[in-house]
Amino acid sequence: MKTKVITVIGIVFAGAVTCAHAQWLDYPDARTPRTKDGKPNLTAPAPRVKGKPDLSGLWQAERSPKREYDAVLGNFTALQPDTYDITTNFLNVFWGMKPEEEPLRPDAAAISKDRRERLQDNTFTRCLPGSIPAALLVLTFKIIQTQQEVVMLSEMATNPPRQIYTDGRSLPKNPDPTWMGYSVGRWAGDTLVVDTIGFNDKAWLDAFGHPRSESMHITERYRRRDFGHMDLDITFDDPKYYTRAFSIKISVNLVPDSDLLEYVCNENERDRAHMAK
Amino acid sequence: MKPVVFAIAFTALAMPLAAQWQNYPTPGIPRTPDGKPNLSAPAPRTPDGKPDLSGVWTPRNGLKYFQDLSTDGIEIPMLPSAKALYEQRKGNLQKGHPSERCLGHGVMDFNTVPTPRKIIQTPQVIAILFEAYNQYRQILMDGRPLAEPTEPSYHGYSVGRFEGDTLVVETNGVNDKGWLDMNGHPQTETTHFTERYTRRNFGHIDLEVTVEDPKAYTKPWTVKLGGLDLMADEELMEAICENERDYSHLIGK
Numbered sequence: 001m002k003t004k005v006i007t008v009i010g011i012v013f014a015g016a017v018t019c020a021h022a023q024w025l026d027y028p029d030a031r032t033p034r035t036k037d038g039k040p041n042l043t044a045p046a047p048r049v050k051g052k053p054d055l056s057g058l059w060q061a062e063r064s065p066k067r068e069y070d071a072v073l074g075n076f077t078a079l080q081p082d083t084y085d086i087t088t089n090f091l092n093v094f095w096g097m098k099p100e101e102e103p104l105r106p107d108a109a110a111i112s113k114d115r116r117e118r119l120q121d122n123t124f125t126r127c128l129p130g131s132i133p134a135a136l137l138v139l140t141f142k143i144i145q146t147q148q149e150v151v152m153l154s155e156m157a158t159n160p161p162r163q164i165y166t167d168g169r170s171l172p173k174n175p176d177p178t179w180m181g182y183s184v185g186r187w188a189g190d191t192l193v194v195d196t197i198g199f200n201d202k203a204w205l206d207a208f209g210h211p212r213s214e215s216m217h218i219t220e221r222y223r224r225r226d227f228g229h230m231d232l233d234i235t236f237d238d239p240k241y242y243t244r245a246f247s248i249k250i251s252v253n254l255v256p257d258s259d260l261l262e263y264v265c266n267e268n269e270r271d272r273a274h275m276a277k
Numbered sequence: 278m279k280p281v282v283f284a285i286a287f288t289a290l291a292m293p294l295a296a297q298w299q300n301y302p303t304p305g306i307p308r309t310p311d312g313k314p315n316l317s318a319p320a321p322r323t324p325d326g327k328p329d330l331s332g333v334w335t336p337r338n339g340l341k342y343f344q345d346l347s348t349d350g351i352e353i354p355m356l357p358s359a360k361a362l363y364e365q366r367k368g369n370l371q372k373g374h375p376s377e378r379c380l381g382h383g384v385m386d387f388n389t390v391p392t393p394r395k396i397i398q399t400p401q402v403i404a405i406l407f408e409a410y411n412q413y414r415q416i417l418m419d420g421r422p423l424a425e426p427t428e429p430s431y432h433g434y435s436v437g438r439f440e441g442d443t444l445v446v447e448t449n450g451v452n453d454k455g456w457l458d459m460n461g462h463p464q465t466e467t468t469h470f471t472e473r474y475t476r477r478n479f480g481h482i483d484l485e486v487t488v489e490d491p492k493a494y495t496k497p498w499t500v501k502l503g504g505l506d507l508m509a510d511e512e513l514m515e516a517i518c519e520n521e522r523d524y525s526h527l528i529g530k
Contacts (some may be wrong), residue, residue: 030419056399056401144397144399148304149397151397151404153404158411160515160517161411179517259415261430262430264431266378266379266380
């Protein structure tokens with residue numbers, strides 16, 4: 001069984017972790033505070049714009065330590081070195097939770113069970129969006145913040161750019177379902193709170209195939225602790241598939257003096273044919 | 278023969294025609310007394326006095342340039358190898374264009390393909406989000422020089438600066454897979470684009486592009502495109518090219 005899990009998770013990564021890091025030109029950003037030796041001072045205060053924290057920059061989720069995988073999956077990390085580029089929640093949004101505590105309704109459990117038998121069908125293995133939270137948990141993403149909206153560009157380029165409107169508009173009543181949904185943001189103190197609805201039901205929440213329905217409402221809370229670090233809480237509320245709302249908490253790190261690389265997935269859509277059933 | 282060619286060119290791109298998300302009136306648009314956007318009002322400016330190009334835009338008269346950049350009679354000074362490739366692509370009914378595999382467009386043909394795009398301008402970076410093909414460009418405005426490109430890509434590496442009221446964008450580092458137009462004027466890894474964007478008034482941006490590439494063209498050449506028209510009170514729609522069924526129907530010759 002363990003081998004099966006390892007194989008299957010290896011498969012899941014084949015599509016996701018092709019271009020590991022954004023290292024465009026190593027251009028030093030003049031706005032980055034530095035220590036005496038010229039290195040970015042990542043514990044300097046977070047920058048602010050018009051009284052609000054400025055979240056602009058290139059970010060990547062803190063990678064989960066190797067031991068967290070090995071505890072569950074044996075020597076998985078030896079087989080899958082890319083593991084260091086991901087967080088455990090990319091595999092399973094309920095990582096660390098006792099199975100009996102997972103708030104799955106029977107339909108959701110059945111869908112997840114079925115998808116775990118065909119992990120090669122995850123959307124991004126066909127160059128389709130992984131959506132939220134996958135876009136935040138593996139590769140880098142860039143935030144460009146303006147007064148009217150916050151733009152999020154994902155290096156996991158199967159995801160379209162996200163626009164989060166911060167101009168005070170409210171969520172639409174009955175939006176057309178899309179992969180990335182419709183997002184509005186507001187500031188609660190120094191925390192950017194992003195509410196998103198209007199998702200389609202196609203993307204999987206994680207590699208274990210936990211589903212989302214069109215009634216999914218995701219709330220993300222971004223708090224930039226200091227120059228180099230951000231706390232991110234993501235709450236999922238989807239009464240069709242889950243008996244209660246549930247959350248994941250991750251740490252996100254600034255990737256200084258770097259940038260997104262272009263990543264055109266459709267160019268190299270050759271993984272799926274090689275994926276084991 | 279012509280209709281076939283046009284039909285092919287559009288199959289991949291013509292799905293979501295207009296962005297009509299909610300009809301939310303864009304804040305900050307000057308309006309005439311009857312509430313309609315006043316597109317001949319002066320162009321807006323950023324707090325530091327530069328023209329602000331932000332907004333949702335679509336190319337004007339895009340199709341003719343999208344088909345072939347020489348459409349207005351400009352002479353494109355191709356080297357023999359480039360000429361041969363162009364003739365071959367054109368003669369083969371444009372089969373092989375990256376869009377037939379959902380690969381989208383590059384710097385030049387995104388300036389002509391009539392699909393919406395949103396420009397988001399900040400002092401450090403100008404982002405252009407394209408509705409089609411899920412692609413974006415970044416134009417870095419922080420004063421950095423155009424660097425020696427490392428990884429060739431569809432959109433290359435772009436830096437911008439203002440010359441008076443004109444945004445001048447220089448791009449290198451593109452790959453040789455993109456086509457400059459549907460008839461297949463080639464780009465190579467040494468292609469250098471210079472785009473000049475001038476927001477003439479609230480509703481229109483003039484745009485001309487200069488192409489320089491000693492591996493494909495005998496000298497630099499410039500094409501004045503139709504420019505960009507503002508799509509007031511519109512928003513981008515999500516468009517995922519997930520219906521990749523065109524390719525098998527393209528016939529070629």
